[in-house]
Amino acid sequence: MYYLPALIRITLETMDKPQERYLDQLLFHFMRDGKDHDLVRACSLEQRAFVAEFLEYLMEQYSAELDGCTYSDDMLKVYDIWSVG
DSSP: THHHHHHHHHHHHHHHHHTTOOHHHHHHHHHTTTTSSSHHHOHHHHHHHHHHHHHHHHHHHHHHHHHHHHHHHHHHHHHHHOOOO
């Protein structure tokens, strides 16, 4: 969680640069072993909700960039992993 602000910043800064886009790496870190991985378990409900809300923001604000991407399915999987409830 220590690096989360930097990872979010890098992701946002590179969303408009397909060759440099960091989103696939962010999704990799957030997906790992699904809901059972150590990062998800280490987070509070509020922290998990924040991550899910950030992913929702990306899906809403960058839908054109995400359409047809090879990792758009991963985005939905990660959203499901981090969603609270």
